[in-house]
Each structure stands twice: as C-alpha cells, then as structure tokens.
Amino acid sequence: MNFIQTGFLIGGLAVAIPVLVHLLSRWQVRRVELGTMRFLQEVMQDGAQRRKIRRWLLLATRMASIAALVLLFARPYLPESIRRDGDRLRVILIDRSASMTMPGQGGRLIDDAVAQATDIAAELGTDATVLWGWFDSDVEPFEGNPARVTAPRNVVGDTNYLAALRWARDRIAANPDAIADVVLLSDLQQSGLASDALESASLDMPKHVPVRVVDVGRPAANNLAIQSVTTASKRLSPLRDAITNVTLFNFGTLPMEEVPMTATATNGRRSVRLKKSINLPGGQAQELSFDFGKLEPGLWQVTMQLDVEDDLAIDNRRMTAFEIAEPAPVVVIDSGSRDGQRLAESYYVTAALRQTSDPAEMSSEDDQTGPQRSGRFDPRTVFLFDDVLPEIHPSRTELVVVTDCGSVPAQTIERLESYVTAGGKLLVFAGDGGESGASAYTAWQQSGLAPGQIHKPVRSGAMPFRITSLEASSSMLAPFGDPQTGDLSRLSFDQILRIDPASETKVLARFEGDRPALTRHRVGQGEIAWFLSSADDSWGNWPTSPLYLPLVHQMAADLLQLTGEGKIRYRTVGDDRDVSVAQTAAATDLRTVSARSGDVKPVTFENVGFEQSGGALYVVNSTAKESDPTRVAADQFAQHFQITPADPGSAEPTETVQGEYRHELWPWFAAAAVVLLVAEFSLANRTSA
Template identity: 35%
Template sequence: MEFVQSTFLYALAGLAVPVIIHLIFRWQTRRVDLGTTRFLAELLRETARRRKVKRWLLLALRMACVALLALLFARPYLLAQRPGNEERLLVFLIDRSAGMALAPDGVRLVDAAVERVQQLVQEAGESSIVEAAFFDTSVEPILTDGREREAAFNGLKAPQQLWKGTSYGAAMSWARDICLKSSASARDVYVFTDLQRAGLDWTDAAPFPEGVRVRIEDLGRDVGNNVAMLRAVPAKTLLRPGQGTTISVTLFNFGEFSHSDTPVVLSLHNGARTVRLQDKASLRPGEATEVEFELGGVDTGLWEGTVAVDIEDDLRFDNVRHLALLSAPPQRCLIVDGSESEEGGIPETWFLERALRLAASGESSETSPFRTEVCRLESQSLPALDQFELVVLANAAQLSPTEAERLAKFVRAGGGLLVFTGENVTAEGCRSLAGAGLTPGEIRGIARTHDLPLRWERWDDRHLTLTPFNDPQNGDLTRLGFQAFTEVSPAPDTKVLAWFGDDEPALTEHRLGNGRVLWFLSSCSRAWGDWARSRLFLPLVHQLLGDLAQLTGGGPIQTRDIDEFTPALAAVMSDAAWNERLSKPGVTAIDQRWYVTNVNPRESDTDRCTPEEFADRFRFEWSDEAGRQGGLATATGPRGTETRRDEVWSWVACLLIGVLGLEWMLS
C-alpha cells in the first residue's frame, strides 16, 4: 500500500491523545469499604470488570478513529499489474501564453507548435489515443473523442491574439489526470512551450504516475531586446470635474541594450475630446525607470486611453497599457423622511443626512461622495427623480401606487434605492411598494425587545458592501444594537446579506431591472435603538449607498490583469462570462462599472528555465536523449501489462463511519 499524500501520516502521532485521556480517567481516589455495602461487593466487582472492558474497547475504537482519519487524508492506494491493451496515449500541451507570439523567424512560436502537433498526429497509428489542449492560465481541450481526430487536427489553428500569462501547473495537472484515467500500455506527454520561468510559480502539481514519459519541446528563444511597461496607474481614478491627477508609469528593460530618449506617450479620449502628453525615458539593461504624467483638470465623463512606449522590440504586447478615469460630480441623493412628527425636535433623517453630508446643516464637504437633499413625504408624492442617482426612504412607506411606480421606474433605469424601516413600514403601508416590486418579500410585522438589544449575528463577508468589516479594526458589526426590527419573509429572488438571531433578515438586496434595492430592516434614527450614534453608523451608511453607486470594491473603475477574477466581477457574472467578455486588453463597461484589462506583467519577464528545472518542478523524469528525438518517442517496457493504481480511500471512509458508530453506541 502506498499513499498520495504521505505527509498526512504524521497525523498518526495523534494516537497519543486518546491514550492520554484514557490514562487521566484511570486516576481514582482511594477506595474505602463501608460495612453497609459489603453485601454488594460481588455486584460491584462484576460492574467494575464490565466498565474496564468497555474502557479498553472505547480506547481501541478511538485510536482506530484517529488512525483511519489520518489514512483517509493520506489517500492510500494499491498498485497491481493488470493486462493492458495495445493502445498508446499521446497527450499534447500547446502553450498559448502571450510570450508565444514571439516570431524570431517570421513564424510565431505557437504556430510552430501547432504544426509540430499536426505532424506527430499523422505519425501516430490508428490505435493511438490523442488528447490535446491549449493552455495559458487555464486549459482548453482541443479533442475529447479520438474518432474526431482527423477533422479536429487538420483544421487546427492557433489563436490570432495571445494575451494571457503562463501557468504550467494547471496544464500539467490536466495531463496527469488524463494519464491516470487511461488504460493504455504506453502513455506519453508532449509539452510545447517557451519554458518561461514565470510560469513555474503559479500552481502546484502532484507527480506523474509511474511509466508516463514527459517530453519537453523547447520552442523558445532568448529575447535580447524587450522593453516592457509594467504599470500605468493613476493616483485617482474617480475625479471631480476640473480636477487633475498624476499617472505613474513603470518601464523595465529586460533586454541587453540601453535605450536613451525613448518616447512615452499618454493618450486619453472622451468622445471627440482628446488629451495627449509625451515624455522621454532612458532605459538601461536590467533596470526599471519611472515616468510621471501630470494630468490637468478634465471635463465630466469617462476618459479612457493608453500609455505606450514607442520602441521596436521583440515583444510588442507589453509596450502599451490601458487606463481609464471617470470625472463625475458627487452622487445626488434624495432622502425621503416619512415620519409624521419630529420627536424631541430631531427629524427621522437627522443622523443620516449629516453622516452623508460630512458637514453641519447648510454646509457641504468636498470629501463627501454624496450631495443630499431631504424632503418630507407629504401628500404621498415625491419630487422629480430624474435629477438623482440615489433615493433613500426613511420610515416612508405610504406612497400612492402612482408614486411607487415612478420610484420603480427610477430603479429599473439604473437608480439605487435604500430603504430604512420604522413604525410606518407595515404590510398594509407597503402595499403600493410591494405592487411595484420594491419590497424584499412579505412584511410580517415588527419584532421588539425590552431587555437586551438585538444584534447582527452574521453577515455575507464576501459582499462588497460588508467586506471592509471583515477586519475588526474597521469595526465590529456585532456591536450594533437595536430595540426593534421589521420582520420579513424574503422572496426567492431576494438575497439576505445580514441576519439577526434565529436567522431573521437584517439587510436584504434584490434587483429590479438595471438597478438594485437594499432594505435595512431597522430605523436610521434613535427610535429603534442607539446605533445611529455609534461609530459604525457613518461608515456603514456610506458603504450601503456607496455600493448602490458602484463606489465600493475599488470604485467604478476596476483595474485588473487579464487572468484575474476580482470580487467586483464575482458579484455580477460567472467565471465563463468574464472569461469571454474580458478576454483581451481594453476598457469594458459591465453593470455600471468600467473594467480596465491589461496583460499580466509577469509575462514580460523573458527569463527562461531549463528542461531539468521544469522536470524537477513538476516531479517527472526527463532525459536529454528524449528531448532531442525528432519524432514520436519509442514505446518501451513490457507490452500487455500496465501498472494500475486503485485508491481505497472510500473503503477507509466507510470503515471510519462504522467505527464512529460503534464508539457512539458504546459511549
């Protein structure tokens, strides 16, 4: 028996734990015989013997549980010889990372790799099984059924554009899995790559099965002239109209030659309006150079463009980086106060307005991302909504059906709605809001407490609104105290973001058209608790409205590498969707955010590893003789037999469950 993860066998040292516990329970106080219990001596001795046997059985079962748990994680397997077929498995891995666009002889490396694979497939016999895949940071299989081989490989073409980085670990793991599933008597893996060293550090991989031969076809060339732009980062991506910023650019000379007075050009455009700035940089071999552009005030709108270094070198994909800036005024926010009276002279929205304004009444702060306007809900009517991006309802539910539909139209057009509840928010009072699709579900009533305050017990720590509070230094949301909250039964399309005790929703989110609606199921005043005076009130309400305005998670401008999946992307689309829509450098608008995509700067590092280093990294044997062969590797070893690896972890798991059941019955 052998093990896939043998290091887990060190967990067998845990066998000492039940032994120590057993010894502790054996410690007893001194026995004293009482005359009144002597007639029970025989019964007590029999009971003591049974307890002793039971303790030893429990000790054995608990030690067996620890041992089986360690074996389960170590994944034991059995090796055996079984008759093999006469088929041969050929696995081809074609590197399609950005570095494979290098064309030293007029032919791209990736095209040369495809031609080489087509040649080897023609040499393979009919009994051979062929599996092939392109890889960069992911793996894309080319052929999954051997019967389609001729059609698949005769018309095989390499991708026209190569942008992504290199991850050898993902490709080698895929090839290893193919070899494990195959019953062929000969299994060969061919890797066509430029052996870029940066690709070795991404993903770990388990060793290949015994008998699998891995051949490396090194198509790469030493790059003697490459200047890369590693970064072009604005100091701020969200500007106010007329405000400027600084754009920092980092260049690195990976080549062997110096370059003086190399032009670096910043180009931005907003419709017909353009901005063009130019600077020069001197680049010495193996050194980085910093360039800064001072961008003056820009007009309102999205400014997108590039920073490019004007130089002729071997790799052109890393000579330019995209960037974007958004110049926009603060978000206009309408706060609707639905309270009928002002208790103690303080309106319902007094704390909320000052938290958003970041200034006293009648004043404003340049640092606030919001410009607020407060109105009282009178005659069940709202002001014109087309001049606002955000609306807050504070204890305001008594809207007429016409006004509720106006508000729903505002949300469907992309507006954001935040609702704070209160005494006025009841099932009857919210009938118009529910008819317009603005409620999170069925409103059941109001839950109150008269002793200990109600608190948030848990929340969605991956939602962009609440992720800053995962760090306790930013505030502990469990410290928020409430005396009452609105009870809601969420609809199927409503997402609960935070919970009180007994899984009662505290914060919900649902979509309506292009906009979103957040319900904070308590009051924003002191009527239902003192949380409005806590230190968490200001950052939390800013996060709630900021998320509706796409200001959280890095803001409306999201900068990412082409193979990076950001939290903001995870909130709006699946892996497959972003891989399709953001598959090349540029600026893409998705769900009121702009994603600036660039090539991963790791791909600009032209340092190459040796085949020996590659083999050592992925734990397979490599010989120089195999690397120099021009055609298919000759099959060696006995035909008709093969090594089979049968994992037995499932049986270990069943045995562990049985032992746990016995231990439970005995204890």
C-alpha cells in the same frame, strides 16, 4: 499466473480428504508366524510391494484430480503483453502564451514550436495516436487535421505549466493500455512556475511516462514593459485633475533611451493626448505620472503606448479607465420640520452622506474648515412638514433615502413607487410614525415597495438586539465580512421592525432569532434596500458608532453601483466572462465543448482592449508576469515537477505496458482433470485394500 475467480481456491482444502481416507483405510492386523506358510509368504510380500506403490499412486492421482477441479473453477489465466495498431500515444503540448510571440528562427517562437512539433509527431508513424493541445493559463485541445497544424494568430495568455501537464496526465490515464509519452514545447519562461512542493504534489505524473521538454526560447531577450497603470480612484471629481500613474520596467540588460510614450484619454467625444520620453537603465523600474487636467463628466478610457521595438510587443500597451462624475444627487426625506426642537430624524444620515471616507475623493477647492464635501454623494434634505416633495426622476435624482418609513404619507409612497419602477434607487429606514404608522405600513405593502409583510416594531428586553449573521458575498456588506475591518455585531438596537420577507426579497443581514436586519429587492427597473431599524437614535445609539458612516455609505453606494467592481471592471486575458443566466440560456456557443476529450471550457476574454457589456466597461489587459523573460533550464523544469525526462537520443517511448488480454488456461486444466479421473478409476479397480 492469475485467477479470475479466486474464491474457488478455498476448495483446495479438499486435497486433504484423500489423505485422510488413505490413512484410515490401512490394515490393522496382528502378525503370526506359520512354518508351512514360508514359501507362500515370499510370494505375498512381493505382491504387497506392488500394491503399496499403486496405493500411493492412487493417493497422488486423487489429490491431483481435486486440485485440477479447483483450479478449473478458479479460471487461471496468463496476462499477455500485446502490440496492436494505435497502442502508442503521444501527447504534444505547445505553449501559446504571450511570450511566445518573441522573434524566433522561422518567425515567432510559437511558429518554431509548431514546426518542431510536426516533426516529432511524425516520428511514430501513422499507427500511433497523437493528441495536440495549446496551453497558456488553460489548455485547448486541437481538433483539426493533425497534418495541418498552424500556429494561432492571437497569442496573449499567461503561462501555466501545471495546467498543461495535468491535462496530459488525464489524457494518458484515460488510455491505460497505451504506451504513452509527453512532449512539451515552450520557451520555458520561469513565470509559469509556482512552488516546487505545490506543483509536484498536485501533478503526480506517472513515473513510467517519459516527458520530453523542447526549449524553443531565446537565450536573451530585450524587453521594456508597462507593468501597471493606475488612478487614485475609479470615480474622480471634475474639480480635480485626472492623474494617471504608470510603472515601467526594463527587463533587458541594455539601457533604453529616448523611448517615446503616449498617453491617450478619450470619452468618445473628446480626446486628450500627452507625450513623454523615457530613459531607463537595464534591469530597473521607473514611475511616471500623466496629468490630463480637469475633464468633463463621463466615462474615460485611457491607453498607454510605448513606441519601442523590443522582443515582446504585447506589453508595450496597457489600458485603464475612470469615471469623471459630480457627487451623486440624493434626496433625503424627513417627515418632520427643519425648525423642530428635537434633532431631525434625517440628521445622522445626511451628515454621513456628506462625509467621505477616502481623502483622495476630496477636492482641493473644498473648504477644509467647513463640512467636508463627499466625492460620492450630494444630499439634499426635504422636510415633508415644511416643504413640498420635488419632482424626482432617476435621471436627475440617483438615490432617495427615507429616514422613517412609518411617517411617510401615502401620496409620497405612490410617488416613490413611480420613481422606483422607472429605475430609481430607494433606501428605507424603519420607524413607527406614531399613530400614522399602521396606515403607512399598509401603503408600503400595497405599493410593492415593502420587503414583505410588515408587523409592529419589537422592543428588546434586558439585552439589545444585535446583528448575528450577514451575507458576506454581497457587495453591499463585503467590507464587513472580516471582523478586523468592521464587526457589525458590535452595533446594538433597542427596537427593530419585524417583517416576514417575501420570496423575491434577499435578506442580506439578520438579527438574532433569524429576524431580517437588511433586505434588498427589485421593483420594476429599480431597487430598494430596507434597514429594519431607525436612522436616528430613537431606536438605539447605533448612529453614534464608528460603523454608522461606513454602513450608510455602503448601502447607498451599492445601490448606485459604486461599490465592488462597479461600472469599471478590470480583467486579464484568459479570465472568464461574466455571463448572466438569461444570456446563457439564449446563446448556444457560450461554452466550448470538446467532443473528443469531453472538456468544457468557459468563454473567456481573448483580446486586449475595452469591452462594453451589461452596463459595465471591461478593461482587458495582458498579464504582467509574461513581461519577465527569465527562463529555466529543461533539467530544472523536470526536477521542479518531479517528472521522468525522456531519453534525448530516442525518438520512441521505451516503456512497455501490460495488456489487458487474458490467455485463459481452463481448457488445459479441464483436460488434465479428465485424464486424472480416468487414471484414478483404473488404479482404484486394480488396487485392493
């Protein structure tokens, strides 16, 4: 028996009141023996015994009345186990990962799973609730007609058993009154498991929920898979041969002999096709190289295809892509003269841009004894004192670098404004420019190219300025987020340019005192990055630091989308798509919402192949771990997740649950209280003190 208002049980202490009254009301007399009262005494003793019994009955009645009133206000009830239509819940999970496309008894393995799941769903009859869910790396509820469940045609994802069981656990938790069980149908591929401790702890499936694991997999599988396709870099020089490396693995026990393999590279106008034959013993790997020779500039899509009949066809094809491009033309603006006696302000920047940090980008035709040729940039220095600034246009000049913002004439700033507005990229280093500095700062601000309000340069005191914080999430500074790879706080600056950044300006790095060190903003269709110290050694010795070259490379390359993922981005089936805010607001179907379960699922890549989106080429492949057909036994699966396996001989869940219906007992206690009060009144009138 339980109580709704347990606080009233404290009133049970009032039961002691009748006991105290009874004890205090007892007679206190002195006994006197009178001989004439002997016969009367016998009569009085007989009546005293009856009064004593009535007094004890009266005491018990009063105590019981108080107890009945206390229990009446506490509202006792008895919980009842009830059975209603629809109180049974069965969650059916069907594996739709790529390995489920292997041949089965009635087609594919997923077709066999659907057929068995339909029979299992019918075991409970029409009164039960059955929730269906497809799972690979995520779970998608089935919202159609349960009587017409058909296997999906597109089966390309990777297996994640933990996500599937979590989804089932949450559905059961949302129906606490139901008698629930879970049925999981899969080929039990071992690659879908992680560590025992991690998955069992994060799952925490209720022990009273039985989980039936139905194995529909093949006892043995024969599979030759393309595991990976790689190139030396995403951006290759047209002077070098384009070589693609392929890794194969034979997951079967039988050797594969004379298997044809085709490598195709195409840029939309021209295709290059290469063929080789593969001999690979069972359980071994092999690496191959395909040399496409020297290719013309452009974006090339590469497809590797195995012509083999094995149990898993999806991993017989894998794609990659690369860009064949000349070094990016860069104009470096120097306000001085090439014949000056002092070192030119553009010297360090030009030297850094001519260098390459990746030996793979070096051409075999480069002169190793002379200056190294960069695989990214082809800088050309323009001295404003001697030369006339050539016509600059984003289609011919991908990047312009200004080495001293304070020395640039107003006419040149106007031309740079037109260049950036049309889509050009501009990298600006600070400088005072002597007497002309103030007018140059004003011209930068009037053009909109300045990152904000420019003030006079500030000199350091006894201690130089240092970079104290940076936005590591920015692709421009991502390599410097780890101090072991590049700690920008080691750089020292004797002088910096002070600015008040505009609201649309992103501050990517800061000096101490929260002063901006590196900013970035857009003007028209172009972008501008400002580094608020000098490009040469006039404001400090930072150009002699080993970090100068990688930092200059990162700033220039990121403006040209050569850092981070760049123009070529690799994805796996099931990964979320990159959707901009504008696209999200314009499209209504970018996120799939399940009305029944309340789940919100982002839009993902669903097909293997190439996709152009937002100026980038997405290379979408199936996950490599689905190629491994190694399986796990059903009992090991249950032990791995610490779940309660269902009784294989029972079609129905045997666990009962306690219903939330409360059978309240207060009417009975109210009646008992009335009876006790009437009895107390009657006894009190018949019992003298």
